[in-house]
Amino acid sequence: MTVTLHLESSNSDAHSRRTLADLSLSVAKCRRIVVVTGAGISCSCGIPDFRSSDGLYALIKQQYPDAVLKGRDLFEASLFRDPKSTAIFYTFISQLKHSIDSAVPSPTHKFLKTLDAKKKLLRSYTQNIDGFEEQAGLLGSSSRDVRGDGKGKSKNRARDVRNVQLHGDIHRVRCMTCAAEFSCTQEHLNYFSEGMSPACSECLTRSNARVARSARPIKIGSLRPAIVLYGETHPLGDEIGNIQTIDMSRKPDMLIIMGTSLKVHGLKKLVKDFARSVHASSPSDNPAMPSQRKRWAGKVIFVNKTPPGSEWSNLIDYHVVGETDAWTTKVISDWKRMRPADWEVQQTLVASDGDVTMAGPFKVVKEVSTATTKGKCKGFGKLAAAENKPPSPSDMVLSTPDIKRVHTPPSPSKRRQAAEHYNDREASPSKKRTYSSKRIPLAESERKLLFAESTNLHD
Numbered sequence: 001m002t003v004t005l006h007l008e009s010s011n012s013d014a015h016s017r018r019t020l021a022d023l024s025l026s027v028a029k030c031r032r033i034v035v036v037t038g039a040g041i042s043c044s045c046g047i048p049d050f051r052s053s054d055g056l057y058a059l060i061k062q063q064y065p066d067a068v069l070k071g072r073d074l075f076e077a078s079l080f081r082d083p084k085s086t087a088i089f090y091t092f093i094s095q096l097k098h099s100i101d102s103a104v105p106s107p108t109h110k111f112l113k114t115l116d117a118k119k120k121l122l123r124s125y126t127q128n129i130d131g132f133e134e135q136a137g138l139l140g141s142s143s144r145d146v147r148g149d150g151k152g153k154s155k156n157r158a159r160d161v162r163n164v165q166l167h168g169d170i171h172r173v174r175c176m177t178c179a180a181e182f183s184c185t186q187e188h189l190n191y192f193s194e195g196m197s198p199a200c201s202e203c204l205t206r207s208n209a210r211v212a213r214s215a216r217p218i219k220i221g222s223l224r225p226a227i228v229l230y231g232e233t234h235p236l237g238d239e240i241g242n243i244q245t246i247d248m249s250r251k252p253d254m255l256i257i258m259g260t261s262l263k264v265h266g267l268k269k270l271v272k273d274f275a276r277s278v279h280a281s282s283p284s285d286n287p288a289m290p291s292q293r294k295r296w297a298g299k300v301i302f303v304n305k306t307p308p309g310s311e312w313s314n315l316i317d318y319h320v321v322g323e324t325d326a327w328t329t330k331v332i333s334d335w336k337r338m339r340p341a342d343w344e345v346q347q348t349l350v351a352s353d354g355d356v357t358m359a360g361p362f363k364v365v366k367e368v369s370t371a372t373t374k375g376k377c378k379g380f381g382k383l384a385a386a387e388n389k390p391p392s393p394s395d396m397v398l399s400t401p402d403i404k405r406v407h408t409p410p411s412p413s414k415r416r417q418a419a420e421h422y423n424d425r426e427a428s429p430s431k432k433r434t435y436s437s438k439r440i441p442l443a444e445s446e447r448k449l450l451f452a453e454s455t456n457l458h459d
């Protein structure tokens, strides 16, 4: 049976308060956590609800007054059968990407990064296409950094993929003919906003090479957003399946499901498989495991405003009713209170003359580790330092996990690189996201949920 816990009333209810604290401690103790997320975790990022009357969909209606598409139709694979609906789709995606580019990751995305930095995240799986996990520092399955040559043919290195993008990535485009993938650039967006698709440079190069040797030119493919529509198979489906198999074999000790109402068929199966795998590691289900030992392991936690359907009662142990940002923030704060040793490493900025100062952040970094982090938390405390700092740009030099390998202070130039390792906008040019002056400002009331309903309608 699922235990329901109300985050907001937990202060007045001793049982809820104790159970929630117990869940936080479980998160702090588990070592192989699988997280599955949906649109609810991007609610607070500032992405508009395109279905609301003044949202993106209304803007599309202005450009295409006789369009009869509903929100859901914009994500059906069948839209490519009709040139008009294809044009509307491209325009819509360009507007959506502008909105996403002006938004920032939520505390929930940062929580995922914290789990990863503390070596607790086995894998994150998301239905979202907004790429905020990568902005928070988790490499995605569609990232160029794990895909090698960018032609869509090289294999993902499973170990490097921290976030599996089940529905693709709005920040990438894919050739409909040769399947080459590229980062979505401003030039691509200019085409999309006019309802057109840019030509594939990969096809073009190959065709020109053929013409140069007097061979017949080949068809030049067109580029489309690399997101997965309803009725389409995921181009990386096999690789995602392999990653899931690897994760199941690692025996995950906790499953956290956040911001999804679990109604899409493919996602249901993935979540059920992981829930059963997690329960198999639970002490009560496993007589070989002495009770009391690893009492924290084997929990399936569902954080969402609406309850799960009845089919989940034997699979979900806890339904935390509330915002994912509120719950993840509480977990981190409980964790810091209950297991301070996990967080007790300070890094002090020291100027070259020995004075402690915040004025020269790129001078020297001196690590101060406390005795409690040695031994038991060996090699772990240094990571913790990364999580003690808010992610402001000047703090990035401290918050990068790369510092964990650095015992002697690196040169300022090297540390600048390290700081930018997870900073998407200042990283490699291929990943640089473009900010357009054509972005349409949206009222606060429009900055709501995206995709949740269209996803939920699916079955």
Ligand SMILES: [Zn+2]
Residues within 6 Å of the ligand: 175, 176, 177, 178, 179, 180, 200, 201, 202, 203, 204, 220, 221, 222
């Ligand atoms: Zn191509």
